[in-house]
Amino acid sequence: MARAREVPGLDCEEEFRLAAARVVEVRAAEVFEHSAGVLDLADVEHLHDMRVAIRRLRAALEVFRPCFPRKRHRLALKQVKALAGALGERRDRDVSIDFLEGFLDEAPGADRGRLEILLAELREEQLRANRDLGPFLSEERLHTLRTELSELAGTARG
Numbered sequence: 001m002a003r004a005r006e007v008p009g010l011d012c013e014e015e016f017r018l019a020a021a022r023v024v025e026v027r028a029a030e031v032f033e034h035s036a037g038v039l040d041l042a043d044v045e046h047l048h049d050m051r052v053a054i055r056r057l058r059a060a061l062e063v064f065r066p067c068f069p070r071k072r073h074r075l076a077l078k079q080v081k082a083l084a085g086a087l088g089e090r091r092d093r094d095v096s097i098d099f100l101e102g103f104l105d106e107a108p109g110a111d112r113g114r115l116e117i118l119l120a121e122l123r124e125e126q127l128r129a130n131r132d133l134g135p136f137l138s139e140e141r142l143h144t145l146r147t148e149l150s151e152l153a154g155t156a157r158g
Contacts, residue, residue, distance in 0.1 A: 020064035021156040027057040028149040031083075038087075038137055039130055044094040051087040057149075058084060067156045076152045079145050086133045093126035 030053040037046035061068075061077050068076075097119060104115050135141060 016064075017067040017156040017158070020060075020067035021153040023060045024057070024064065024149060024153045024156075027053070027060045028146065028153075031057050032142060032146060035137055035142060039134060041126065041130060044091075044098075047087060047091055047094065051084070051091050054080060054084045054087060064156070068152055069155055072148075072152050072155060076145075076148050079148060083136050083145070086129075086136045090126065090129040090133050093122055093129055097122050097126060 031050060034046060034050035034053050037043060038050050040046060058077070058080050061073065061080060065073055100115060100119050100122070104112060104119070107115055
């Protein structure tokens with residue numbers, strides 16, 4: 001799992017709104033750093049890392065909510081939640097498939113056929129979730145989110 005970046009230059013004397021801007025910028029950068037390879041079903045760690053990063057960003061947006069204009073904050077948070085939801089749909093399937101594949105080797109012969117059917121259904125769901133996630137990771141949509149978060153952080157700087 002990817003480690004969270006330290007937020008450079010934070011100290012207890014800094015104004016809350018300036019800390020908010022800095023934390024949101026760093027957490028947003030982590031999200032975009034992990035966006036490459038997310039749709040690759042052969043390496044699900046990319047998706048996991050992006051999902052962790054989006055949860056950290058969402059938490060920062062919620063903690064620092066008072067530092068941002070209400071409408072702008074609501075719009076950014078809505079976009080972050082939508083992306084988090086799409087990532088979660090895919091991740092749920094990844095985790096289930098990984099678990100069942102590990103269990104399949106140990107399963108009694110009579111249960112293997114049923115498990116293979118279940119795995120096939122989960123892989124179909126995983127493909128659907130991946131297709132649904134695709135538009136959230138388009139260059140245009142990520143650019144829009146990046147811009148929105150950057151402008152939001154700018155409002156806290158004053």
